[in-house]
Amino acid sequence: xxxxxxxxxxxxxxxxxxxxxxxxxxxxxxxxxxxxxxxxxxxxxxxxxxxxxxxxxxxxxxxxxxxxxxxxxxxxxxxxxxxxxxxxxxxxxxxxxxxxxxxxxxxxxxxxxxxxxxxxxxxxxxxxxxxxxxxxxxxxxxxxxxxxxxxxxxx
Amino acid sequence: xxxxxxxxxxxxxxxxxxxxxxxxxxxxxxxxxxxxxxxxxxxxxxxxxxxxxxxxxxxxxxxxxxxxxxxxxxxxxxxxxxxxxxxxxxxxxxxxxxxxxxxxxxxxxxxxxxxxxxxxxxxxxxxxxxxxxxxxxxxxxxxxxxxxxxxxxxx
Numbered sequence: 001x002x003x004x005x006x007x008x009x010x011x012x013x014x015x016x017x018x019x020x021x022x023x024x025x026x027x028x029x030x031x032x033x034x035x036x037x038x039x040x041x042x043x044x045x046x047x048x049x050x051x052x053x054x055x056x057x058x059x060x061x062x063x064x065x066x067x068x069x070x071x072x073x074x075x076x077x078x079x080x081x082x083x084x085x086x087x088x089x090x091x092x093x094x095x096x097x098x099x100x101x102x103x104x105x106x107x108x109x110x111x112x113x114x115x116x117x118x119x120x121x122x123x124x125x126x127x128x129x130x131x132x133x134x135x136x137x138x139x140x141x142x143x144x145x146x147x148x149x150x151x152x153x154x155x
Numbered sequence: 156x157x158x159x160x161x162x163x164x165x166x167x168x169x170x171x172x173x174x175x176x177x178x179x180x181x182x183x184x185x186x187x188x189x190x191x192x193x194x195x196x197x198x199x200x201x202x203x204x205x206x207x208x209x210x211x212x213x214x215x216x217x218x219x220x221x222x223x224x225x226x227x228x229x230x231x232x233x234x235x236x237x238x239x240x241x242x243x244x245x246x247x248x249x250x251x252x253x254x255x256x257x258x259x260x261x262x263x264x265x266x267x268x269x270x271x272x273x274x275x276x277x278x279x280x281x282x283x284x285x286x287x288x289x290x291x292x293x294x295x296x297x298x299x300x301x302x303x304x305x306x307x308x309x310x
Contacts (some may be wrong), residue, residue: 148304
């Protein structure tokens with residue numbers, strides 16, 4: 001027996017269940033984003049700029065220190081190609097904070113890499129970043145906006 | 156006459172209307188954030204570090220270039236006090252992109268300010284930033300995470 005009221009409540013319950021599922025999904029991004037960061041560093045450290053670029057959204061923007069913003073996956077790939085050719089390597093990324101909702105997430109993170117110093121010797125560089133993540137139509141979390149800067153050198 | 160189906164659809168329509176209202180609310184933050192940015196620059200340029208700090212969330216974090224992250228409104232106020240005492244002035248902020256939903260917003264922006272050069276003469280500095288905004292319990296939009304870096308000097 002379905003009275004209108006029962007059907008209405010049932011309908012609303014369905015909506016609520018859907019909402020709860022979205023909350024569950026929204027709690028899920030950390031695993032996907034951790035995996036994407038691992039793929040980012042693996043690609044970067046093996047010199048695969050295209051592999052790095054593929055992790056960004058099509059209309060991503062990066063905001064590198066000392067440079068102009070770079071828009072679009074193709075230009076971003078070229079940027080990272082230049083960084084790799086410039087000798088940057090051994091990139092490590094660490095999530096400090098991650099908050100996700102409704103297909104967007106913001107991440108605060110720390111980075112460490114090795115870069116050629118003035119004398120050519122490799123030296124560690126520390127930095128920090130904020131990435132705005134965007135979930136694409138297939139549910140993949142992609143770097144959408146990406147800004148970073150340096151931190152003081154380690155002791 | 157309400158058939159169960161009609162009532163169900165009516166219930167769903169209500170949910171859809173609520174969703175559309177949220178979209179309308181999500182379109183509203185721009186005015187509040189523009190006003191807060193205007194208060195930020197006015198306070199900064201008049202040397203009022205406390206006025207700048209008051210625009211951040213209680214648990215805000217700023218990520219300044221070349222420095223460690225600074226957490227909490229009090230420490231952030233002290234940071235800006237130091238920047239003002241260091242001679243930074245004539246700050247201008249410009250929203251490049253703003254996207255808000257559910258009490259969070261991310262903003263990509265450009266900045267320009269005057270800073271003392273090596274010889275002591277004032278010179279322009281350009282930069283860019285991402286701010287994650289958070290709406291507090293009273294509905295005020297506050298800077299919650301704030302990272303920036305420099306851009307190439309103007310021609």
